[in-house]
Amino acid sequence: MSRQSRRTGTFIVTREHKRFVEFANTVRRNATMGLCHGRAGVGKTLSARRYAHWDLIEPLVTEWGKREDSDAKVYAASARARTLFYTAPISGSLSALRKDIQPFITRLSICIDSHERPEWTGHYSKPLGPIELVIVDEAERLTMSGLEFLRDQFDRSDAGLILIGMPGIKKRMSQYPQLYSRIGFVHEYPPLSxxxxxxxxxxxxxxxxxxxxxxxxxxxxxxxxxxxxxxxxxxxxxxxxxxxxxxxxxxxxxxxxxxxxxxxxxxxxxxxxx
Incomplete structure (x- = not known):
């Protein structure tokens, strides 16, 4: 069990979580960009981690080591979700972003392929490989260069990208025309009714x-x-x-x-x- 699941307990499927799933599926299916914003604590991060099966996948892709037979369930979950969940580093700089996210991309891609074609040892022609959606939490931490790096990864792949942040993130992203023009969907995550x-x-x-x-x-x-x-x-x-x-x-x-x-x-x- 991950630290996140120990802190939050059993996940409860709410109407707002279902709406987030619909939003994420649309961004993934259309290989576009999406913004998700909402006040602190309303459930954005929990929904995103649930969508990506990240409580199950995170320990393996973080503590990368010798493979075990039990890893097969992680491979299967990775292949179903094809989604990378990533929390932006506090500095949000390009160097920190590249250093943190690249191992996750590589390891998650290996997990997906370990389920679908375990004998394959080739190289990916696109930077995100078989990953179809990248979700970046705490996106307001990212610097301009960090955002440009994500935009470049998006442009050179067939994957969707979701940026999650506080309510002001939409206004901030509008200051970067090259990124903002690629945003196809915006989703507000409100408090529980x-x-x-x-x-x-x-x-x-x-x-x-x-x-x-x-x-x-x-x-x-x-x-x-x-x-x-x-x-x-x-x-x-x-x-x-x-x-x-x-x-x-x-x-x-x-x-x-x-x-x-x-x-x-x-x-x-x-x-x-x-």
Whole structure:
């Protein structure tokens, strides 16, 4: 299990994740560029990693070494996704980008071919080989030269490219006409709606061994408090439930109440979730 999955827990398929999948499929199918933007914590990164099967693939392509029989499931996932997920380095410079991303490109390509044609030992005529989509998270970190490198890779391949960032990334990219003119789709990743919050809360209640009853005033007050505190922020919601679980376990509590929620919230740094 990767560090990311340990921090986030079980993935929950929401409507916004399904919309992201449709967006990513369109960019990949049309071999174009796409921008995905949204506030911190709404689920952009989780959706992108899920789409790329990156929790499964990342450990192998990061700690490249002797092959094991168990790697076959990674090869199969790589061939299905054909997607590279990459987080831009903090400096965002060209040298850092090339140093970081090139090994991932090579190793992921080998994984794909190990599943489809294991005896093949030739060279790729295009820089991304069999990869069909590259997703770059934290794209606002990239310098102009870093963005130009990605544009060049895009132009010389048949792959799609998705840049993920905060809401201001669209305005920033518009300052680079050569890159911006290639963007075919823009996707906004909004916070969870109230209905989706209720769905996620039911899943979390069940995970902790409690049953949520909409007709129960105590459950309704607790749910309302969680919705108010997190304002549809998926990451904050998960962190809050981690604290709720800790408090319930320590105090041997048999139900989630508004007081438990407030106590859990006091242990977190909760700013303006909007």
């Amino acid at each position: 109230k209905d989706e919050m209720q769905f996620v809360l039911q899943r979390q209640w069940k995970k902790l061994g409690f049953g949520q009853d909409d007709a129960d005033f105590t459950d309704a007050r607790a749910a309302a408090a969680i919705i108010r505190l997190t304002a549809g922020n998926f990451r904050l919601l998960q962190r809050l439930f981690m604290q709720i679980e800790r408090i319930a376990r320590i105090n041997e509590i048999a139900a989630i109440t508004e007081d438990v929620v407030e106590a859990a919230a006091q242990t977190l740094v909760i700013g303006n979730a909007n």
